Amino acid sequence: GESVGLHLPTLSVQEGDNSIINCAYSNSASDYFIWYKQESGKGPQFIIDIRSNMDKRQGQRVTVLLNKTVKHLSLQIAATQPGDSAVYFCAETSMGTYKYIFGTGTRLKVLA
């Protein structure tokens, strides 16, 4: 299996419960943020993004919250399902740059 994510913090939740995954970002100048989902052996998939002029954005079953005061980003997953099991990580960047800074990630385990 894929060894990426072997030493990551793990969040275990019961199927049907809500999940909250947190990310502390590093650069106060960052103005665009993305959450990615990475399943074992696969590339990261875009989940949801948010710009710094917003503090909340909702998608299908997912919500991203941004707190610029404390440089904190969170991903909320409603009614967590077994298919949500994966590594989740955040990414930050500044407008006009190519360069993203990626968090180390959190492994989400959904318990049946």
Next chain:
Amino acid sequence: DGGITQSPKYLFRKEGQNVTLSCEQNLNHDAMYWYRQDPGQGLRLIYYSQIVNDFQKGDIAEGYSVSREKKESFPLTVTSAQKNPTAFYLCASSSTTWGYTFGSGTRLTVV
């Protein structure tokens, strides 16, 4: 379907050997990137290219080389100078700086 294709999925390298990882995209994206992913660490940028025939070093370019002869293709060569090449390598592309599309990755192992 549009997307990024990385090949091979698994690659084994002998000591002192150069190997090349393929990355092809049909998204008509201008920019392409190579990242390295190690357990417990965030993605680290190796090289990136924003236009054909031009590329820039990322944070960990030593021991790697790239080319960008076509818009669709951005191959990465892991040279013998890279002393710890075992990792998961991800290619990405973007049309602007707002968000990447990633490939499915190549796992490289030194044998």
